[in-house]
Amino acid sequence: MALSPGMRHKQQVLAQQGAAQAATTGQATGLVANSLHLQLIALEQDMRRLKALARMSDKVAMKRDELFPKYRPYVDKYLELAALGTVYQNELFQRLIIWAFDIGDLDTAISWALLAIEQNQRTPGNIKLDWAHFTADTVLGWAEEQAALGHGVEPWFSRVFDKVRGTWRLNEQATAKWYKLAGCLLLRDKDGVARPSALADSATLEQADHWLALAEKTHSKIGVGPLRHKIAMRLRALNPE
Numbered sequence: 001m002a003l004s005p006g007m008r009h010k011q012q013v014l015a016q017q018g019a020a021q022a023a024t025t026g027q028a029t030g031l032v033a034n035s036l037h038l039q040l041i042a043l044e045q046d047m048r049r050l051k052a053l054a055r056m057s058d059k060v061a062m063k064r065d066e067l068f069p070k071y072r073p074y075v076d077k078y079l080e081l082a083a084l085g086t087v088y089q090n091e092l093f094q095r096l097i098i099w100a101f102d103i104g105d106l107d108t109a110i111s112w113a114l115l116a117i118e119q120n121q122r123t124p125g126n127i128k129l130d131w132a133h134f135t136a137d138t139v140l141g142w143a144e145e146q147a148a149l150g151h152g153v154e155p156w157f158s159r160v161f162d163k164v165r166g167t168w169r170l171n172e173q174a175t176a177k178w179y180k181l182a183g184c185l186l187l188r189d190k191d192g193v194a195r196p197s198a199l200a201d202s203a204t205l206e207q208a209d210h211w212l213a214l215a216e217k218t219h220s221k222i223g224v225g226p227l228r229h230k231i232a233m234r235l236r237a238l239n240p241e
Contacts, residue, residue: 136164180222
């Protein structure tokens with residue numbers, strides 16, 4: 001049954017009040033909470049459908065083709081409100097960040113993860129890491145796979161690396177892994193292998209050694225000693241004097 005103009009106005013007022021309350025308390029209330037509650041009920045049902053799938057590829061396909069497009073409009077609407085100051089713990093937003101990583105939409109995933117950090121959003125219950133460590137670990141793993149295949153890793157590697165060596169206070173081992181990969185990426189040959197002997201540019205070799213040295217300084221057991229030794233040998237070969 002269609003709502004009367006008076007009822008529609010009442011709902012709009014209640015929604016505005018709920019949004020204002022959410023902005024103040026960080027908790028969704030009123031119609032805002034009711035809407036999110038209904039979305040989370042649907043999400044719970046869809047999570048059970050996902051869990052019933054045996055193949056990881058089928059799970060990814062379902063997230064990519066059905067579930068992410070289904071829920072993204074709700075998240076986009078929340079982000080519009082958040083930009084105006086209405087920020088609260090949004091479990092749907094939190095879950096879709098994970099799914100964005102899962103389906104390989106790194107541009108959206110990283111952008112949303114950075115917003116989640118700004119908003120102090122919690123990670124979903126099955127994720128034990130905070131957003132900074134989760135994002136760093138996920139993008140690092142992706143970059144390592146791409147590099148091994150000889151594929152490019154930009155702009156996403158540098159976008160996260162800037163945070164790792166800047167504002168994020170990751171644990172030492174996680175930070176060292178990023179410095180190590182930054183050095184290895186500079187040393188890649190055409191097959192994606194870190195091979196100093198394939199390079200003829202001293203400046204690139206020195207920059208790679210700089211990152212590897214930072215990795216070793218940050219976490220002594222990161223295992224870059226042999227590679228640094230090869231860089232030193234290559235530099236001596238290029239600059240015999």
